[in-house]
Amino acid sequence: MIDSILSINLTDYSYEVESREDLIERWIGGIGLATQLFKERMKDLKADPLSEKNVIVFAIGPFTPAYPYASKTVSVFKSPLTNEFGESHGGGRTAMAIASAGYSAIVIEGVSDKPVYVVIDGEKVYFKDGRSLKGIRDSLILARILAEIEKGRGIRSIIRAGYAGERLVRFACITTETYRHFGRLGLGAVFGSKNLLALVVMGKKSYKTDNPRLYREVYKEIYRLGVESDAMRKYHLIGTAENVLPLNEMRALPVKNLTEFQTECEDISGETLAETRLGRRIACSHCPTACIHIATLREEYEEEKYFYKTLMIGYDYELIYALGSMIGVTEKDSLLRLIHKVESYGLDAISTGVCLAWATEAFKRGIIDVDETLTPLDFGDWRAYMEAIDNLVFQPNEFYRSLAKGVRFASQKYGGQEFALAIAGNEIPGYNTGFSVYFGLLIGMRHSHLDNAGYSLDQKHPDLKPENAVERLVREEMWRQVLSSLVVCFFSRNIYTPQLVSKAFNALAIEMSEDELIKKGEEIYMEKLKLKKEMGYKPSVGDIPERILNISTPAGKLNEKRFETALEYYMQEYWERF
């Protein structure tokens, strides 16, 4: 296993490498390792996330250089959006680039006194003056310039914050390569606060196993399961955008700030986008599925007739929900323009869409007016949303400065908290499937649907008693700590069963039984829970907006009592035990 950790200090432009076999043996890698490094280095857990005290950790896992779908990198930081534990996973080439550079994790501390980007080329680290690159409004252009001036074409990863990060939008994301992100919870703003524009990572290390025969056997098994699986084929063909029509059909698609659950969405469905706009599919490193769908949109230049630019725009279900149905935009090219704008700035799309949806409802109810929004907002009016997104980033007035801190913050200041759709401060994803998804967001470490997949539990078991739902959500999240420590793509979770993970470890000459794996998942979960507690978080039904507490879902109408019963059980069985 790779056991080297690279620590970078932006304050004095220093770096050092150390071996941390102790941590890797104990905590696997990925989220297990990143959590421990964060605990060690983040001296003041109550510190302002945008101060120099915040620490960023990127970590890969033991499977990264070895197996298909081990394509993700975990990042950990204190979130400027929720003010507690921040975790985000990104794909692209980043994980392989970190492995090729020879590291299991990269820790970033301090703050640079001028804009800087950092090049990690194997054992060497270069701090590069980024003053001429600050203020570039399109993250794609920043990446293109870095690609031109830095070496490593084909092996490097370019991980950068966009202009939204520079402007400290609390839900700014990090983009890696062109179409992958460390989204949710505001890592882009943390980069911005550190005056860090980008990381460029590359190296030439390769790895060998002592047991090539068994390794080849396991590799082939994982590969075959991937390419022959119907589920993975679905990700390749239409991608997660395939969810649009079924969720709409079952009245689980959030529409117009969750005031409706069904809409005319044929034109923004995965099927229509694939048939009419799909230009290509791409994959993260060593992934045989290639689920990343890229649409082409031809736009005429305003000043010149018959002059066109062709935009290549990545899309998936969450983007279609957040910048489509949630704000009433149901025409594909308008949706793609909004996605492109959000992508160019480096904004988290889910948070942006939910903020815009809340602002629209607040505007229509007269809670705020055009003095605040600067343009009249109405569901479906994509042109107004293009302006509003510019305003979110440039923050020309107090209203947009507040909205750039997230929907919870803005609604506390202006009103409309009952329909500000964030749970524990994180804007909600697009699944109005039932009780488990919303309760899962409350107790999940990231307050994300990816923590424990409550949306899936709702569809398979809509009638679970609250206590049983809690048990299933927590067990799922515990196992996901193992997957996040390896670090494999969650789309391959049905391939990476405990049995196969144990066998894959054996092929790398590491003994790890299924029971041990399950125990490690529980331990990592508990470590994160303790950290959240120390950062001041405590789940409460009050963290769920009123609109959700009594909402209609395909699994029946929700009620507050059910949330209270589930929370009481969760606090007793998990939260208060540690």
Ligand code: SF4
């Ligand atoms: S399935 Fe998609 S997100 Fe997952 S590793 Fe492959 S290309 Fe990346």
